[in-house]
Amino acid sequence: MIQRPRGTRDFGPVEMAKRRKVESAMREACAVFGFGEVVTPTFEHAELFTLRSGQNVVDEMYVFRDKGDREMALRPEITASVVRFYVNEMSNFPKPLKLYYVGNCFRYENPQSGRYREFFQLGAELIGTKNPESDAEVIALAVNCIRSAGLENFVVRVGHIGILKAMVNKEIGDEKLAGEVLHMIDKEDWDAMGEMFDARALPRQLFDKIAAIADMKGELELLNNLDQSEATGYLQELFGVLKLYGIEDCLIDMGIVRGLDYYTGMVFEIDAPRLGAEKQIMGGGSYTLSELFGGEPVFSTGFAIGIDRVVLALEAEREIAVPAQLDAYVVPAKDDMRKYAFGIVARLRSQGLRADVDLMRRSMSKNLKYASSVNARYAVIVGKEEMAKRMVTLRDMKSGEQRQVMADDIASEIRKS
RNA sequence: GCCGGGGUGGGGUAGCGGUAUCCUUGGGGACUGUGGAUCCCUUGACCCGGGUUCGAAUCCCGGCCCCGGCCCCA
Structure with missing residues (x-):
């Protein structure tokens, strides 16, 4: 008997009915926000993904050589493909460009709860604008997707990596070292960071300042404790727009660093607390990627939702009701x-x-x-x-x-x- | 890549050195125009490969897969 590959799943009719219901609700949310669907290839030149991502992503990619000796990869995510598509064929479309996608992605990881080698994402990219209202638009869409899928218990955290990134880069100078520090911030590994600061004789003051900022998690008012800056003003304005969109329960989390390579400003994540270890159901932020693929620099904001995890989270709340198969x-x-x-x-x-x-x-x-x-x-x-x-x-x-x-x-x- | 816990018919299980139990499901029948009840018949399993043994589902080793956790991330 031939077994199903590790980390993959078969979905039966009942399960598919549930998944389609969740997916359709999120698609509808995208459509209602004026986003149009795009589909890109399941595999791409491996370079597309290695260009923007660090070694971590490369290590867990499904890479293979095709019969023409080209190095190809099954997509580990879809944002890179959408940006490539944009640079190739859509760069002179009217702005802002609003695109969404649904598709399967592949990562060679060790499977566990909510983690598979083939998984499904729905994502959206808003291309061509960078300001609080466009970022708010994208957050509002993400929240609406989750809401219309029917999930009730989730936490939205919004941060801005501009502050920490600027501070670390400026104070430390060394780009590689700064990258390591950001990584430690992301992991909240203060012990390792302390040791590093001691070893490099970096000022303790800086450490305390970084730790204090990264530790700012809670209501918007927390920002009042921070020196007023471009980033804090940006976030305050962003939250103001969110409020107009009827989204008032977002939290500030200045500790979100996310990927650290290409995100440049606002970053946000959504968790479903009852999910356990793999509780993050969405991640996103604003970035500039297009110049990496040979295009003009363009500001974009996007997110990707883990459909599998949304389904898991929903089922943890209550059974997903689907109509009888036969009338x-x-x-x-x-x-x-x-x-x-x-x-x-x-x-x-x-x-x-x-x-x-x-x-x-x-x-x-x-x-x-x-x-x-x-x-x-x-x-x-x-x-x-x-x-x-x-x-x-x-x-x-x-x-x-x-x-x-x-x-x-x-x-x-x-x-x- | 690392650490736990597991793999017995489609699903759920008992057996834990003498080739397999029970429930459920699927197919048929009792019931030839009325279901979810009962009874009968029937299909169907020891994850794979080595080893120990007279004999392995059972013990040992390796692999594969599943569940959960670390890393990383959706």
Whole structure:
């Protein structure tokens, strides 16, 4: 027997119904915000991803050489592809450009709860503008996606890496060292950072200042404790717009560093607290990527939502309700009614109902049992007596009530309920 | 890459040195025009590969996969 590759999943009909429901709700949110869908290739030149990402991402990429000896990679994320697409073909589209995508991504990691080697993301990029209102727009979309998916318990944290990045770069000078410090901030590894500061004889004052800023997590008012700067003013303005959008429960978290390579300003994350270790369901921020791929510098803001994690978080709250798979199951009472039954089911289907008919030549008793076990809403029983009157017996599978209706009226009768 | 805990029919389980239990599900029948009840029949499993042994689902080693955690991240 051939097993499914490690870290991948098969999704059955019931699970897919739930996933599609969640996905459609988030797609609709994107559409409502004026974002248009794009689809990019599942694999790209490996270089597209190695250019912008650090060694970490490269190590966990699925890379292979194709038959033309090109180095290709399964996409570990989709933002890079969208930006490439933008640079290649959309750079003179009217701004702001609003794009969203849904797709599978691949990372060679060790699977655990909420982490898979093939996973699914929905993301959006707002290209061509950088100001508090465009960042707020993107945050509002992310929050609306999560909300319309039906999730209730989640935490939005917004930060700005400009402050720390500028401070660290300025005070430390050495670019590589500064990068390491930012990394430690991201991990909140104060011990390691302290040791490093001692070893390099860096001023203790700077350490305290960095730690104090990175530790600022909470309400917007926290910013009042910080020296007024471009970044604090930016965030205050951003929160003001969010409020106008009806989003008031965002927290400040100046400790978010995220990837640290390409994010330049606002950064934000959303957690679903009940998820455990892998509780982050979304990450995003503003960046400038296009010049990396040979385009003009363009400011963008984007995010990516982990669909798998959203589904997990939703199911931790309550079961995702999906409609019954079948509206009607047509059962012939006797063998000589079978042809009539096919005609009935064909008509129901053409009227847009989810309808099915016995294909196993089963007895009426077995057919009703089957209809029950697949959760059909109605059994449409066709027999000799009914056929003579161009009627059928419509049986409500839940209540057991049944009545005769004209064959022409089945769909409208079912739609009534 | 590292650390725990696991892998017995489709799902859930018992057995833990003598080739497998029970429940459920699937198919058929009792029931030839009325289901979710009962009864009967039937399909179907010891993750893979080595080793120890007269004999391995059971013990040992390696691998694969699953669950959870670290790292990293969605």
